[in-house]
Amino acid sequence: MKTDYSMPHVIFVVTVPETIPEWCPANEIFSDETCERTCDDPDTCISATSRTKSEQCVCVGDYLRQQEQCIPLNQCNCFVADKGGVLMEGHFYINSRCTRKSTCRNNRLVDESYQCSSHATCATKSGVRKCYCNTNYQGDGVTCTSLPKDCHELYVSGTRSDGVYTIYPDGWPSGIQVYCEMGSNGGGWTVFQRRSSAYVDFYRGWSDYKNGFGNKNHDHWLGNKYIHSMTNQKTYQLRIDLRDSGSSSKYAVYSTFRINNEADKYRLSVGSHSGNTGNDAMSHSNNKQFSTKDWDNDGWSSYDCAERHRGAWWFYSSYDCGREYSASQCRCYCHGNRDYCAYFPDGSDDCAICAHSHLNGDYDGSTRGTYMLWYSYSLNYYGCSLQYTDMKIRPV
Numbered sequence: 001m002k003t004d005y006s007m008p009h010v011i012f013v014v015t016v017p018e019t020i021p022e023w024c025p026a027n028e029i030f031s032d033e034t035c036e037r038t039c040d041d042p043d044t045c046i047s048a049t050s051r052t053k054s055e056q057c058v059c060v061g062d063y064l065r066q067q068e069q070c071i072p073l074n075q076c077n078c079f080v081a082d083k084g085g086v087l088m089e090g091h092f093y094i095n096s097r098c099t100r101k102s103t104c105r106n107n108r109l110v111d112e113s114y115q116c117s118s119h120a121t122c123a124t125k126s127g128v129r130k131c132y133c134n135t136n137y138q139g140d141g142v143t144c145t146s147l148p149k150d151c152h153e154l155y156v157s158g159t160r161s162d163g164v165y166t167i168y169p170d171g172w173p174s175g176i177q178v179y180c181e182m183g184s185n186g187g188g189w190t191v192f193q194r195r196s197s198a199y200v201d202f203y204r205g206w207s208d209y210k211n212g213f214g215n216k217n218h219d220h221w222l223g224n225k226y227i228h229s230m231t232n233q234k235t236y237q238l239r240i241d242l243r244d245s246g247s248s249s250k251y252a253v254y255s256t257f258r259i260n261n262e263a264d265k266y267r268l269s270v271g272s273h274s275g276n277t278g279n280d281a282m283s284h285s286n287n288k289q290f291s292t293k294d295w296d297n298d299g300w301s302s303y304d305c306a307e308r309h310r311g312a313w314w315f316y317s318s319y320d321c322g323r324e325y326s327a328s329q330c331r332c333y334c335h336g337n338r339d340y341c342a343y344f345p346d347g348s349d350d351c352a353i354c355a356h357s358h359l360n361g362d363y364d365g366s367t368r369g370t371y372m373l374w375y376s377y378s379l380n381y382y383g384c385s386l387q388y389t390d391m392k393i394r395p396v
């Protein structure tokens, strides 16, 4: 007899997802939750679920991925022992003595020698150790060039376009903005005053004249604190360009120009005059202190010159008209109207004045005695107020 003991077919079905590999490489584990970090960017965690299905083996623990491998941090190509960490692509590390620079390029560490400029210091700022240029210098620390103290230094270094630039006068390490006249009169002029329209009001107090106002590209006063710093760092000459209502353009140059500090109320010092204005209208202000409508330093108890003339200047008291002129002949300020002097009558026929020049007066000032003035036979002849002025300095 033949007995069939054969077993019925039993099929064992094991469901194996296609995505599960049979094994993971060394230092890796299958996970769709574990975060993985890479040598390129050790600080960023890449979630396994964001990876493609076939790459769901991820580095275990502190291991980092570099191409197909999972390795310890200190085996990453751009690991820097001194730093105790990895450089990201394109980043660099400079050692504590600032003698060696390591850069991560194309996932390789490139070492090169490194040396601070003689105008730089090896230091750590915001966590970055490297060479930093000293005060008054700019650059990457290896090469440091001196910061321009004025427009003339910019001109010498090749700048030739008129415009607003940052300069670094003594005492202003963060720099200040000034207008540089580079294309005319030989270039290299640092402008500190300009009047070309009535748009900016110049009848202001001490603080405004100290700190500056207006638009550097247009009408402005740079600020006495800056003018003081600049004119005491080198010896400067002053140039003033003027145009009157008859479109007559003139200029005046003073061989030296500086103003003292605020404690001395920005006292003026100017040298000898030249130019073609026909008159030296500023030397009268030499050694005089600055006055504004809220700080009267004109030395004249009878009047507040800044208030009467609606401006600010190195005013003084003077009787230059003298008694040899009758009041009707007095023309201390303005040939056309002859009323600048009459504004300050002193006695029956004397004329007293505050200045022979006043370039911060009212633009188009119609009130007598308040307009922009440069006392001269060749200017202000067709009317009183000047139509354009600028004041600028350049090293002697």
Ligand SMILES: [Ca+2]
Pocket: 296, 297, 298, 299, 300, 301, 302, 303, 304, 305
């Ligand atoms: Ca006074």
